[in-house]
Structure formats: structure tokens, C-alpha cells
Amino acid sequence: MPAELICFEQRCRARFPITEVFYNCPRCGGLLEATYDFGNLDAGALKDEWRQRRMCNTPLDQSGVWRYREIIPFLDDYSAVVSLREGNTPLLAAPRAAEYAGLDHLVFKHQGFNPTGSFKDNGMTCGVAQALRLGMRRVACVSTGNTSASMAAYASAAGLQPIIFIPHGNISYGKLAQALEYGARTFQVEANFDQILALVRTLAERLGIYLLNSINPFRIEGQKTIIVEMMDQRDWNAPDWIVLPGGNLGNASAFGKALRELHALGFIEKMPRLAVIQAQGSAPFWDLMQRADRSRLHAVGHPETLATAIKIGDPVSWPKALHEVTASGGVVERVTEQEIADAKAIIGVSGIGCEPASAATLAGLRKLREAGAVARTHDVVAVLTGNLLKDPDYIYRYHTGSLDAPDGTRLKSTFGNEPVVVANDPERIEKLLDNQS
Ligand code: F0G
Numbered sequence: 001m002p003a004e005l006i007c008f009e010q011r012c013r014a015r016f017p018i019t020e021v022f023y024n025c026p027r028c029g030g031l032l033e034a035t036y037d038f039g040n041l042d043a044g045a046l047k048d049e050w051r052q053r054r055m056c057n058t059p060l061d062q063s064g065v066w067r068y069r070e071i072i073p074f075l076d077d078y079s080a081v082v083s084l085r086e087g088n089t090p091l092l093a094a095p096r097a098a099e100y101a102g103l104d105h106l107v108f109k110h111q112g113f114n115p116t117g118s119f120k121d122n123g124m125t126c127g128v129a130q131a132l133r134l135g136m137r138r139v140a141c142v143s144t145g146n147t148s149a150s151m152a153a154y155a156s157a158a159g160l161q162p163i164i165f166i167p168h169g170n171i172s173y174g175k176l177a178q179a180l181e182y183g184a185r186t187f188q189v190e191a192n193f194d195q196i197l198a199l200v201r202t203l204a205e206r207l208g209i210y211l212l213n214s215i216n217p218f219r220i221e222g223q224k225t226i227i228v229e230m231m232d233q234r235d236w237n238a239p240d241w242i243v244l245p246g247g248n249l250g251n252a253s254a255f256g257k258a259l260r261e262l263h264a265l266g267f268i269e270k271m272p273r274l275a276v277i278q279a280q281g282s283a284p285f286w287d288l289m290q291r292a293d294r295s296r297l298h299a300v301g302h303p304e305t306l307a308t309a310i311k312i313g314d315p316v317s318w319p320k321a322l323h324e325v326t327a328s329g330g331v332v333e334r335v336t337e338q339e340i341a342d343a344k345a346i347i348g349v350s351g352i353g354c355e356p357a358s359a360a361t362l363a364g365l366r367k368l369r370e371a372g373a374v375a376r377t378h379d380v381v382a383v384l385t386g387n388l389l390k391d392p393d394y395i396y397r398y399h400t401g402s403l404d405a406p407d408g409t410r411l412k413s414t415f416g417n418e419p420v421v422v423a424n425d426p427e428r429i430e431k432l433l434d435n436q437s
Contacts, residue, residue, distance in 0.1 A: 003074045005217060006035040008320055018074055021134060023201070023215045031320055032217050033257065034074050043266040046070055050232060064088035065122050065225045068232075071261065072126065072221040080132045082158040086121035087225055089113040091233050091381070094350045097362055100343070102369035106362075106380055107239075108347070109230050112354055112387030116178060119226060119251065119385045120150035126222030127212045128154040136210035138163055140203070142196040143213075144247065144309045145175030146386055151212050152182035163209060165189055165196050170308055172355075172391040192303065193248075194314040214250025215316050223254035224261070230381060231268055238268045241374060243382040245360040246276040246285050246332070247310035249321035251385070256324020272381075274330035275374070276321065277364030279305035279357075281406060283334040284313055285321060294322060304406035306394060307340055309357035309386060331373055337405040338412060339363035341398050345415035348395075353388030 005016040009030035016022060018034065025032055050068060053061035060066045060078055064087015069078070091107050098106035111119035128151075131139050139155045140163040141147050148164040148171075155162035164179050168188040179186050189196050197213065204211040212219065231238065242259075246252055255274060262268045278286045281304035288297050300313035315321070325332060335343075343366065344359030361382035368374040388395070397403035401413040422429055 002037045002039070004035050005032045007031075008033050008323075019134060021210070023211055031215070031317065033320070034072075034217050034221050036073055038265060041070065041265055047232070047236065047267070059083045059085070062088075063125065064229050065125050065222050068225050068228045071228055071258075071265075072224060074126075074218060074221060075129060075133065077133075080158075081125065081129045082132075082154060083125055084115040084121065084153060084157060086114055086125050086222075087229055089226075089229070091230065092352055094347070094352055096350045097346050097352075100346045101362055101365040102376060103365070103374070103380060104377055106365070106382065108352060108354075108382050108384050109226065110352065110354070110384045111226065112358070112384055112390075116146075116150045116153045116182075117387035117390055118146035118150060118355075119223065119383070120146045121154070122226055123214065123219030123222035123250070123254070124150040124154040124212065127151075127216050127219040128158050128160065130216075130218040131155075131160060131210045131212070132158055134210065136208075137161060138207075138209045139212050140165065140200055140209045141212045142166070142193060142200045143171070143175075144193055144311055145171035146309055146390070147213065148184065148186075149175050149178035149182070152179045152184035155212075156183045161185065163187075165200050167192050167196060170311065172308060172393065174390045174392065193312050194299065194303075197316065213316070214248050214253075220250060220254045220257065223251055224258035226251075226383065227255050227258035228262065228267075231262060236268055238270045238272045239381045240272060240378040241275055241380045242272050243275040243277065243361045243365055243380060245307075245310050245357045245385055246278045246321065247282075247312045247315065247357065249276075249285060249315040249317040251383075252276050252324055253317045253320035256320070256328060259328060260324075271328055274325050274328045275364060275368060276325060276330070276332045277360040278332065278334045279307050279310055279340060279360060280334045280336050281305045282311050282313060285315060285318060286332045286334040288318065288322065289325075289332040305340075306337055306403070306406065307356035307360060308391075309355065310360065331368065333364040333367050335360055335363040335367060338414075339367070341403060341411050342414045345398065345417075347384070348388070349415065352384070354384040355386035355388065355390040356394055358384040358386050
């Protein structure tokens with residue numbers, strides 16, 4: 001069989017059939033990943049084939065995930081795949097953001113252009129395809145909002161029942177609204193993300209519901225294509241750095257796996273370094289990297305950040321992320337609420353925009369530049385994980401000077417852009433505009 005599940009723990013490496021419903025290794029409890037016998041895959045020929053597929057009208061080839069199916073070959077039949085045309089997200093040059101970070105150039109890979117507005121769609125089309133293959137009827141996840149929005153859409157499109165668990169009062173309305181509109185059974189639980197994940201794992205096993213959190217190895221396979229597509233868009237020239245926000249650390253795991261596989265198979269000549277950025281109040285992975293003993297992660301009991309997407313204190317995928325960041329010679333940085341808010345406004349005035357968690361990338365880059373870890377001339381791609389419209393409340397508060405950090409301190413509206421309330425009076429408006437020019 002060309003595809004199998006393998007335990008990520010180096011001392012175990014147990015293998016299981018790809019159709020087993022395991023989220024952890026039954027032998028040692030380690031994380032699982034998909035592994036393939038790629039045979040004598042011809043990287044040069046595939047690069048041409050993948051380019052050709054962009055001009056094809058079949059849903060599979062139009063998908064920015066399934067177009068690259070040879071690098072994620074866990075299915076043996078593609079007829080049941082549900083695609084909402086995920087992926088296909090742009091690389092956007094951002095000179096203003098580059099200047100803010102102290103870089104000559106900066107490019108954003110904007111995953112907010114996905115059908116449900118976040119990078120989760122890349123993984124979800126794969127997770128739902130596996131659910132269908134296994135004959136599952138119901139799928140579940142706990143989420144800080146984006147996973148649930150994405151799962152709701154893909155599950156409903158596939159005729160499965162989506163069941164969603166979210167921390168009550170701690171996700172943005174944009175994301176909650178998506179889950180409701182896409183028809184998910186939604187439970188707002190009075191607990192934080194980490195507590196609900198433990199609950200949902202037990203429930204999923206007891207009720208035979210398929211779990212689609214990023215612990216699901218097939219979601220990770222889909223998220224690998226963010227990197228594959230990025231390299232394709234760059235004509236297979238790897239950058240020096242790939243910067244991304246870190247929450248549950250599924251994306252860091254996926255990016256590292258993609259880079260290792262692309263490198264081993266001869267698609268890219270050099271390995272970029274990963275820079276994972278966390279919010280200061282929810283930074284257990286940053287904390288781990290400061291320690292000499294990295295055999296155990298010290299969870300943050302009460303994670304706090306306005307970037308609710310990454311408000312996670314006990315990230316499940318930390319062993320994978322630790323391996324990938326270390327293997328790439330990468331770094332982990334943490335940033336304050338003010339730094340995230342200001343970086344986000346800069347991404348906004350670049351005409352690009354993103355949700356708060358995504359802006360941690362630019363804030364982190366600025367810090368890494370100041371510390372000398374990243375050089376001015378380095379070739380950097382930062383991944384914006386979610387769309388600007390995911391969290392409009394945060395934006396309005398920032399620009400009107402009413403955004404409070406979780407500890408109650410009012411954030412400075414450094415790059416604020418407050419709307420002006422004015423009477424229906426042309427002269428008055430003309431005067432205001434004259435003063436502005
Ligand atoms: N950025 C956004 C916009 C996210 O929604 C998430 C995670 C992350 C970054 C962090 O990615 O978990 O792979 O390290 N959101 C998850 C959710 C947890 O439930 O939507 P990660």
C-alpha cells in the first residue's frame with residue numbers, strides 16, 4: 001500500500017493502514033502522520049503537469065489543493081472529493097509592510113482568499129474526503145472559529161452533519177455566523193479551547209463521530225499544499241524565511257512536512273527557515289523554545305489574547321512543530337497585543353488586510369529584524385491566515401480608540417482612522433476635506 005499512517009515519535013514509528021480511525025498512536029499515544037512510498041516520482045515532469053492543470057476546468061484541477069494530488073496521495077479514488085475551489089491564494093507584494101518590518105521586500109501569501117476566508121479550507125477538503133471514504137456520517141471539531149467555519153461548509157457541501165464546539169464568548173461573530181449559516185449544529189461551551197478539545201475527543205470516540213481538528217493527519221496533508229502552491233508561484237525558488245502565526249501548531253507541522261518532502265523529492269533546492277509567532281498571553285511554544293529541556297510543553301492555563309484564533313494554551317501538535325522548526329533552523333517569537341494591533345493596521349493600509357492572528361506575522365518579523373535574526377535583504381514570505389472581515393469588531397474598536405487588551409489596558413490607536421460624523425452640510429464637508437489635504 002503506497003500510503004500509511006505512521007507514529008511521529010522517533011522511538012516508536014509504528015505503522016497502520018491509512019483507513020484506521022486513529023488520531024494518536026494506539027501503541028505509544030504519539031501524534032500520527034501520513035507517509036507515502038513516492039516511488040520514483042519525477043519532480044520536473046510534475047512541475048509541468050501541475051502548471052498545465054491550472055488551465056483545466058475540472059473541479060479537481062481547479063482546486064489549489066487537489067491540483068497537487070501527487071504530493072498528498074492518501075486517497076485511491078477522487079470521485080467523492082468535495083472542492084469549493086480552495087487554495088489558489090495570491091502572493092502579494094507589500095512594500096509598506098516591508099518598510100514597517102525593516103525589510104527590503106516582503107510578500108504575503110494570503111490564505112484569507114479561501115472560500116471560507118482562512119487557510120483551514122486547504123486542510124478541510126482533505127479531512128472531509130477522508131471522512132467520506134471512511135463512511136462517516138457526522139464530523140466534529142472544537143475551534144477558535146476558523147476551523148468550525150470551514151468544517152461547516154465542507155461537511156454540509158458533502159452531505160455530512162457538522163457538529164461544532166466553540167468556547168462561549170471567545171470567537172468573533174464573523175466566524176460564528178459562518179458556522180450557523182453553513183448549517184452546523186453549534187455548541188457554545190463554557191470552557192476554553194484546550195478544555196473543550198479534551199471533551200470532544202472523548203465524545204467523538206464514544207459516538208463514532210469523525211474528528212476534524214488539526215490532530216487529524218489528513219487536514220495536515222491538505223495544509224501542506226499552501227507551501228507547494230507558494231513554491232509553484234515562485235517558480236520553485238525557496239525563500240529564506242516563511243513566517244506564520246502559531247496556535248494549535250497544525251500549520252507549522254504541515255509547512256515543515258511539506259518542506260521536507262519537497263526537498264527530499266527534488267522540487268526545491270534549499271530549505272527555508274520557519275518563524276512561528278505567538279501572542280504573548282498565549283505563548284507556550286515560545287516558552288518551550290526558551291528551555292533547555294524541551295521534552296515537555298508547559299501549558300498556559302488561562303491563555304489570553306484579542307487574536308482569538310490563536311488563544312490556545314496547550315497546543316496538541318507541539319512535538320511535530322518543535323521538530324519542524326528545529327529541522328528548518330527556525331525560530332519562535334512572541335508579540336504583544338499592541339504590536340499585533342499596529343501591524344494589522346499596516347497590513348490594512350497596504351490594501352491587503354487580515355484578521356488579528358495573521359498580523360502577528362508582521363509584528364513578529366519586525367521584532368526578529370530588530371533582534372538581527374532576520375536580515376534586511378532576506379527573502380521573506382509571511383502567511384496571512386485569515387480574512388480581514390472575520391473580525392470587524394476588533395477593527396472598529398482599534399480605529400476608534402476603544403480596543404482594550406484582555407488585562408483591561410486600552411490599546412493605543414497608533415494608526416487609527418476614525419470615521420467622522422458630520423451634518424448633511426456641503427460647506428462643512430468641503431472645509432473638512434480642505435483641512436485634510
Ligand atoms: N491564524 C488563524 C486565522 C487561525 O484561525 C489559526 C487557528 C491560526 C492562525 C493558528 O494555526 O492552530 O495551525 O497553529 N485556528 C484554529 C481554529 C485553532 O480552531 O480555527 P495553528
